Structure formats: C-alpha cells, structure tokens
Amino acid sequence: MTAWRTEGGTAIDRTRPLRFTFDGRSVAGFAGDTVASALLAGGVSIVGRSFKYHRPRGLWGAGVEEPNALLDIAGGMPNTRATQVLAADGLAVRSVNAEPSAEKDRHAFLDAFSRFIPAAFYYKTFMFPDWHLFEPRIRQMAGLGTLDGAVRAPAFAEQVNHHCDVLVVGAGPAGLAAARDALRAGRRVVLCDDGRQAGGSLLFRAATIEGKPGAAWAADVVSELEQAGALVLAGTTAFGIYDHHLAGLNQKGEGGAPDRLWRVRAKSIVLATGAIERPLPFGNNDLPGIMSAEAALVYLRRFGVAAGRRVVVATNNGLAYETAQALSAAGADVTVVDYRADAPSPEGLRVLTGRTIVKASGRGAVSAVRLSDGSVLEADAVLASGGFTPTVHLYCQAQGKLDWRDDILAFVPGRPVEGVEVVGAAAGDFSLPAGLAEGAGQDLGIVAAWPKSRAKERVWIDLQNDVTAKDVELAVRENFVSVEHLKRYTTLGMATDQGKTSNVNGLALVAELTGRRIPEVGTTTYRPPFTPVPLASFAGARSGTRMSPLRRLPLEREHRADGATFREYGGWLRPAFYGSGAPEDRIQAEATATRAGVALFDGSPLGKIEVVGPDAGSFLDFIYYNTMSTLAPGRCRYGFILSEAGNIYDDGVLVRLDENRFVVSCSSSHVAGVHALLEEWRQDRFDRRRVFIHNATAEMATLTVTGPQSRALLEAIGLGLDLDDAALPHMAVAMGRFEGQAARIARVSFTGERSYELSVPADHAASLWSRLRREGQAFGATLLGLEALMVLRAEKGYIVIGKDTDGTSRPMDFGLTAPLERKKVEFIGRRSLVTEDAARPDRRQFVGLEAIDGAGVLPTGAHGIEHLAGTPRSLGYVTSSYFSPALQRPIALGLIERGLDRMGDIIELQHLREVRRARIVAACAFDAEGGRLHA
Amino acid sequence: MQLFPCPFCGPRSETEFHFGGDAGNRRPEGFRAVTDGEWAAYLHDRNNPRGAANEIWMHMTCGEVFRMERDTVHHGVAQAFALLEGGGDDGLAH
Numbered sequence A: 001m002t003a004w005r006t007e008g009g010t011a012i013d014r015t016r017p018l019r020f021t022f023d024g025r026s027v028a029g030f031a032g033d034t035v036a037s038a039l040l041a042g043g044v045s046i047v048g049r050s051f052k053y054h055r056p057r058g059l060w061g062a063g064v065e066e067p068n069a070l071l072d073i074a075g076g077m078p079n080t081r082a083t084q085v086l087a088a089d090g091l092a093v094r095s096v097n098a099e100p101s102a103e104k105d106r107h108a109f110l111d112a113f114s115r116f117i118p119a120a121f122y123y124k125t126f127m128f129p130d131w132h133l134f135e136p137r138i139r140q141m142a143g144l145g146t147l148d149g150a151v152r153a154p155a156f157a158e159q160v161n162h163h164c165d166v167l168v169v170g171a172g173p174a175g176l177a178a179a180r181d182a183l184r185a186g187r188r189v190v191l192c193d194d195g196r197q198a199g200g201s202l203l204f205r206a207a208t209i210e211g212k213p214g215a216a217w218a219a220d221v222v223s224e225l226e227q228a229g230a231l232v233l234a235g236t237t238a239f240g241i242y243d244h245h246l247a248g249l250n251q252k253g254e255g256g257a258p259d260r261l262w263r264v265r266a267k268s269i270v271l272a273t274g275a276i277e278r279p280l281p282f283g284n285n286d287l288p289g290i291m292s293a294e295a296a297l298v299y300l301r302r303f304g305v306a307a308g309r310r311v312v313v314a315t316n317n318g319l320a321y322e323t324a325q326a327l328s329a330a331g332a333d334v335t336v337v338d339y340r341a342d343a344p345s346p347e348g349l350r351v352l353t354g355r356t357i358v359k360a361s362g363r364g365a366v367s368a369v370r371l372s373d374g375s376v377l378e379a380d381a382v383l384a385s386g387g388f389t390p391t392v393h394l395y396c397q398a399q400g401k402l403d404w405r406d407d408i409l410a411f412v413p414g415r416p417v418e419g420v421e422v423v424g425a426a427a428g429d430f431s432l433p434a435g436l437a438e439g440a441g442q443d444l445g446i447v448a449a450w451p452k453s454r455a456k457e458r459v460w461i462d463l464q465n466d467v468t469a470k471d472v473e474l475a476v477r478e479n480f481v482s483v484e485h486l487k488r489y490t491t492l493g494m495a496t497d498q499g500k501t502s503n504v505n506g507l508a509l510v511a512e513l514t515g516r517r518i519p520e521v522g523t524t525t526y527r528p529p530f531t532p533v534p535l536a537s538f539a540g541a542r543s544g545t546r547m548s549p550l551r552r553l554p555l556e557r558e559h560r561a562d563g564a565t566f567r568e569y570g571g572w573l574r575p576a577f578y579g580s581g582a583p584e585d586r587i588q589a590e591a592t593a594t595r596a597g598v599a600l601f602d603g604s605p606l607g608k609i610e611v612v613g614p615d616a617g618s619f620l621d622f623i624y625y626n627t628m629s630t631l632a633p634g635r636c637r638y639g640f641i642l643s644e645a646g647n648i649y650d651d652g653v654l655v656r657l658d659e660n661r662f663v664v665s666c667s668s669s670h671v672a673g674v675h676a677l678l679e680e681w682r683q684d685r686f687d688r689r690r691v692f693i694h695n696a697t698a699e700m701a702t703l704t705v706t707g708p709q710s711r712a713l714l715e716a717i718g719l720g721l722d723l724d725d726a727a728l729p730h731m732a733v734a735m736g737r738f739e740g741q742a743a744r745i746a747r748v749s750f751t752g753e754r755s756y757e758l759s760v761p762a763d764h765a766a767s768l769w770s771r772l773r774r775e776g777q778a779f780g781a782t783l784l785g786l787e788a789l790m791v792l793r794a795e796k797g798y799i800v801i802g803k804d805t806d807g808t809s810r811p812m813d814f815g816l817t818a819p820l821e822r823k824k825v826e827f828i829g830r831r832s833l834v835t836e837d838a839a840r841p842d843r844r845q846f847v848g849l850e851a852i853d854g855a856g857v858l859p860t861g862a863h864g865i866e867h868l869a870g871t872p873r874s875l876g877y878v879t880s881s882y883f884s885p886a887l888q889r890p891i892a893l894g895l896i897e898r899g900l901d902r903m904g905d906i907i908e909l910q911h912l913r914e915v916r917r918a919r920i921v922a923a924c925a926f927d928a929e930g931g932r933l934h935a
Numbered sequence B: 001m002q003l004f005p006c007p008f009c010g011p012r013s014e015t016e017f018h019f020g021g022d023a024g025n026r027r028p029e030g031f032r033a034v035t036d037g038e039w040a041a042y043l044h045d046r047n048n049p050r051g052a053a054n055e056i057w058m059h060m061t062c063g064e065v066f067r068m069e070r071d072t073v074h075h076g077v078a079q080a081f082a083l084l085e086g087g088g089d090d091g092l093a094h
C-alpha cells in the first residue's frame, strides 16, 4: 500500500508536526492525527498480526469498529484501537500479538499450517491429559495485548452520577437534530459521541443542512446546545444501557488523565449510533491495503491521507461512490467494481458493473484483485463496502428485538422500547434528517454479497478473531447451528470487537448452510460493554480500604498513643493488644492482670439498639428465644435471637432501662443485620405507633472496667450513683452522670470478673478514658485488648457467635432448653425447634475440650474423629483454643456430636495429619460457680 | 441499575434495598398446631415468578418495609405500597 498525504484534512493542524514510535520505529504525524491516520500516512501497512494465524493485518476502519489495529500503549492501556488514540509527541505504542514487531513476526509461520488449525482445533487436540498443560503456551502464541503490571494510574477515575430528561447517544446529523429538538422543547439534554468532535458522518461526507455545509451546521448546533446548558460530551462512549434508563458512559481522559465514568439516568434515551460498514467476502479479504470504503473517506477528508494511488473501490451499494469520487479528485487512479448489474455510472469514474472480486493477492499487502469475469486489476488499495450494519447494540441491551429488512439487508430495531427511540442510520435510515437537508441524499441501493459455502479461497468473516468461512462451515457440519453455540465454538463475534464488522456476514453464511433466512438464524445476545471500558473506570475510587471501609473507634488515637496493635474484627479496627514484645506474652499478661486487679477495655462497637414503647416487651418476647417481658426494669438478661429456621443468629444482653425502654446489645459485627431484623418484624407484625427502634451504636461509646478492683476504681471516679452491690448487683443497670451527661452503667461481664460497662455519648469517650487511665494508675489498671478478652471469655466458656456457633447451631446445642419448654408465646424460629432435626440425639453440642496428651494448645478447627469399621468420621470440631493463663494449661471449646452426654470421654482429634487426644469437659473451665462476678 | 420507589423516600437506587421475600407468605401461627409441611412451605417455598411479582422489600437507608409489584422479565415497577398502619400482622409480609 502506498498511502500518501494529500491537501486538506479538517482534523489535523499541519503547523504542529509530531513524532511517536510504533514497534520502535519512528512515525511522523500532525496534531489531530490518530495513531492510525499517522501510521497510514507514514506507509505502515502492517499494523498487527491476526489472533490465531499471525497473518499480517492493516487498518480496516477509522473508528470504533477497527478490528485489527490493537495497540499496547507504553505506560498505559493495552489493546487500544489505533483509530481512537490521538498521536502525540513521545508516545510509544506496540502492536499486540506480534513479536518482535508486526512486520517481522516470528509466529508468522503459523499461517502455513492454517489447514491444520481450524475452529475448535484447540478443544479437540489438547485434551489429553489436561488442557491446562497446554494453555499457557497457547495463550502466549494467540491472544492480544499485555498489561504492564508496573504501571500505576496517576489518579482514580472519577465517577459522575447525572440526571437528565433526554440522553442522545451519537452526535451525527440524526443525533444533533434530536438533541436540538429536545432542547428547544425545554428538556434537559445530554449529548455524547465517541468521536473527539461532534458531527459524525457530517465531518467527512458532503452534505448541506439548513443552507450550511454539514460540518458547520454541526458546530452551530453544538454551540446552541452548550449555550442553552445542555451537556455535550465528546470522546465519550455510551457502552451500556441498564435497567430503568440508566446509561453507562466512559469519557476518554486526555493527556494521560484517567477516563471518567458517567452514570446518566435519563427520562428518555435517543439512540443515534449510526451504522458500521461490512467487509466484502472474497479470498484473502484480510490483506493489508483492504479497507472499509467509508474509513478511506474519513482518512482522506479528516486527515488528508489517501489510502492508495491505484485504488479499487468494490461495493454492493451506492454509498461507496463518494469515496471513489473523492479519491479520484485527490489524484488517485480509481476503478469501481460494482457488484450491481444496473449501477449508475457517474461521469469521470471508471465503473465495472455486475462483477465481483473473487480473490485478492499480494505479499504482505494487497497488490491485485481477480474479478469474477477473470480479469485482474492491479491495486495498492482495495476499498470495500459490503453494506451497513446499524449499530443496534444499545437498543438490544435495552431489551429491544430486531427486525430484518430485505431492502437494506440489515437488522433494524423492531418493536419500540419504552423510553428508547432509535433514529438515523441506526434505525436503517441512511438519508439526512427529514426537512433539514437539501437534495435527496445518497441511495443505498444494495444487493446481496454474502459469503458462500464451499469457496476455494480463504474468506475472512471475523478479522479480529481470525474466523474464516471454512470455520463456520465446519461448525455447522458439526451441528453448531444455533448462533450462540456457533459463536462459542468458532469465537466469531467475540473479544473486544463483539462482531461489529463480522456479525451479519457470519449469520448470512449460517443461513445459507442451514437453508434458513437470516432473520431465522437470529443474532447473538448483545451485552454491555459496547467497547471495552477500563476496569479503573468501574472501580473509581473504590480500591484498597475504600472498597470496604473499616469502621474506626472514637478512641483510636488514644489507643495508638498507648501502643496498641490494631486488627480488624467484624469490620472494626480494634486494639488486639497493647505494648511491644512478643504478642503472645502481651496477651497472656493482659489476661493475667485483669483477673489480678482491674482492666480497661474499649467495647464501643458493641451493638446498642434501643427498643422503646408500650409494646416493646411483647415485641422483644417475639424477637428473642428467651422471655424478655418479665425482665424487671433496671435489670439485664442474656439471650439468643434465632432465625426462623431455628438457628442461632445472634446472642447478647438485653438491658431494661424502664417499663418501656430496652437496649439490645448485639454482636458488634451484627448490628446492621439485627437492626434490619428488628425493623422488619416491627413493621410487619406490630403496631408501629407502640414500638420504636433506634440504633444508638455509633453515638454511644462503651468502655468496660473489669476485674476485682473495678468497683474501687469507679468509686474513685464518682459517677453519681450508688455502686453498692445491693443497689447495683450483677446483671443490673443504672444511670449515673459523667461531665454532666447521662452515663449508663451495666453490670455485665464477658471476662467472668466483676465488670461495669460504661456507655457515654461518643464525644465524651476520650475524657472518660483518660479519667479511667489516670485514676487507674493507683490500681495498676491494665489495658485489655481484644485477643486477651477472647482468652478470658474462653476460660469461662462464653461463646462468640460465628466462631463457637455455625449456621446449624440451635439453642439446645448449648444446653439452653428452658425457654422452649416454658415460654408461652410465639418467637422467631420456634416451630423449627420442634422438628425431627432439632430433636436428633446426635446433634453437635457445645463442650469444653481438655488436651490430655501434653502436646500443647489444640489446633482450632481440628476435627474430633471416631473410627467406624476403620473409616474415620468427624464428630465435630474445635471452635476456640487458647493457653489459659489462669489455669496454666491449654483450654478449648468445640461443637462435638452428643458432647453434653459424653462428659469425661476421651476422643481423638485430627488436624492436618496431627493426631491429638482430648477429654470432653464442661465448657466453663474457670470459676464455674461464678463467685468472681461478685467478688 | 433499577430505581425502586420507597413509599417514604421516593425513587432510590436498587443497591439501597434489601429483598424481604414474597408478599403474602404468611407466617403460620400457633407453633403447636402448625404442621411440618406448612412450616417448611413458609420457610422454603418461593413463588419465583416469571413476569408479575409481588414482593416485600426494605429500604435500608430509611428502614421502611414495603410491598412492591414489579415484573421480573422487563423489570418494570408497577407500584409500591406502604404496609398498613397499626393493625399488627396485615398479611402482606411473612
């Protein structure tokens, strides 16, 4: 191919030359050139290697439809279309799937073996012993671009949510007219186009609209839109339409900036997405130098590049004549091969009618074509038009159904979709907007030129995926006649291209092979995205900790100052332990000091959901497994919340502040779930005027003072209430004051020691904590992290939901059967507790496990094993396991089959080939009588 | 992304909502009288309709539980209803 720069070119600025590299070779261009137009002008005819056979490929298109020229941009995006990247000084691009360069590709020999690697060759050949052995090597030889893992985006992609009355997709003549109509009707309009400049075909096809040249008219409409406040987004692809008129738009970032994602919710959407030219099916129709006739017109008029000097324009329709005439006027020697017998012959143009191209030939690029009459035409460029395929992707994504039109040989939008209108070429209308344009416009006047079966030549259907007519024939012979199966078997219409140029030719061939009409064959499903969207656009700022933000304590700064090591617990960042040294030593020391004196613990994430109102008691009777309405004001009760399936969902202490006021203390990781559960049952089943729910978890901080010296420490602070055990016994609650604020003090213990939970407004937490720290010095108060708390509670056999329970645990597995036997009223999950499954004697029950083999702490997750006729079988597993500082020996908790009936039994445990022995004991290993709660 | 009409807040993005099951899946009351079959149907049998669906949803950001009629094929939302006020079990949910 010998493309050359002509005069003109409306997109480029010849006063601003530039240079970039392609496969290491320097290429010149002008500001405004795309990489593709500069490559074409620079005489680079091979821009890539084909996916499978490594055939040389040149430019076919000039825009989004380009299947061949995929590039990796150094320091940027892989698999980018050369037609959509602006050339820039210093830019370095590489062809994909070619090594070392597109021109000298070392896998080019593969094409000689093409006969042996037809469609599905890989599936059939690399089956034994395992496809995965072959996959890495094949993926290296086939496939597309490479992602440079070292590249970091300069910034997050922005995401914008936008609402409008009318979204117009496509700023060609039909889209501009629709946008202006909507604007003049007083609508809020968004107009987007994937081109850098609005105008669509008006930028390269001759037209006069409302007395102005097409491009000038387009510019005037855009300025009218913008002045009236419409949002006009250039370089922006509408890649998907989702439910309820939500459109996804990706706006290209310029100068290395990340793209921007728009979510546009429109009351109605106008699709003016145009049409894409189809290739003509002839032998070697993939040779470089064979280009879409419309693309050649774009390169000529927009970029001042003529595709060749001896040009054959091959067409089955009338729209390619503008290309022929324009190139002829620019000085090229043009011959038109018109597939139509009765084509009109415009003056000054050599037209051969009623003939088709049988085969192209040339080494590395096209040099001649043989026609159906046997004659041979020499050519350095073959500009083909096989008709136009309306771009209906978005309409189909919006659940539209297509109709086939024989007069234009294309699928067009069929039944209307509510709120979605399709206009212009996308709707199969190739004339200019009615009432605006002068003259009749160009006539498509198309005749069929479909691929034929049993062709001797290699006819390409899908350039991007290297699918030939023979591949389609093979697939049909093997009975892959459904288009969806055919697509997957041959890869026709897959990858980044999604069949933009290939789809209809492929369907036509299947139709012929199966004796059906094209509409009977149907199309494959259109799915978003229309063109690839960078994952960075979808991610936006949601990466790392922003993907799932950690919840942080009001006292995080104080804990850091005290040398806390933080870990995540149920979504909260909490102190695991304090101070330096071996973590295990710190944890043991904190636990020991707690039982010896007094400890301070930050329990702020503890759920604090208030239930208020005259029906609160009966509401909570329904919510809890336990009876709660009998709880006296000022008292606390431990209970379970079940699911309707009878499984333990959460546990915790319910506090009754007064007759009509309760606080649900749920697990810190379950607050949102318990809150939603309470709301749902309240609104469905109760009088919502008589019971209210308020989640006060975040507004209240809870600081726990625990240990035998805890009361003494609180007395030193003075919280304005009687701390005598007669007034505030274990499991009682009372209100005091701190810094003039109400402070709730609950005698609830998760350590087994005398404990006080102090709940104050979160903004008073820091001063309460510092007060406790200061007064605590006299008592040698220790800081207690979550890890040591886990040890302390395990010594007591207190459970942690989700750790010591699983999705099948029921309250009776924990020995709590009284509510089921005695409770009078309904509660969540009750009926599920009187099923056969709930009554099974071999349920896994909660027990303690005491290692008796002297081999240290049992592994958490180890399974209890019994051997039945030599076959091992699991009896359940270890749920929690620690070294107990109080007992100076390992302790463990577990869910073991029939465990409550097997106290004292010795069982075998296995974990990762380690075999251990343990005795089944009571879950509570320390202070079983509970005397320390009152000490 | 779908827009659901919360009776309290108006149209909001579907990501703010939580599915609450089929409307009219009434909870069989009286744990002694309810048969295994009735209870199992309540727990596990779902309408899973193709087309018109009548469902309970919760708007997580405001807490409103409501009934919504929508279509599972074209995702059109017909109507949303606040649960009846003050009558206890109104038979719409559970």
Ligand SMILES: [Zn+2]
Binding pocket: B006, B007, B008, B009, B010, B059, B061, B062, B063, B064
């Ligand atoms: Zn709401």
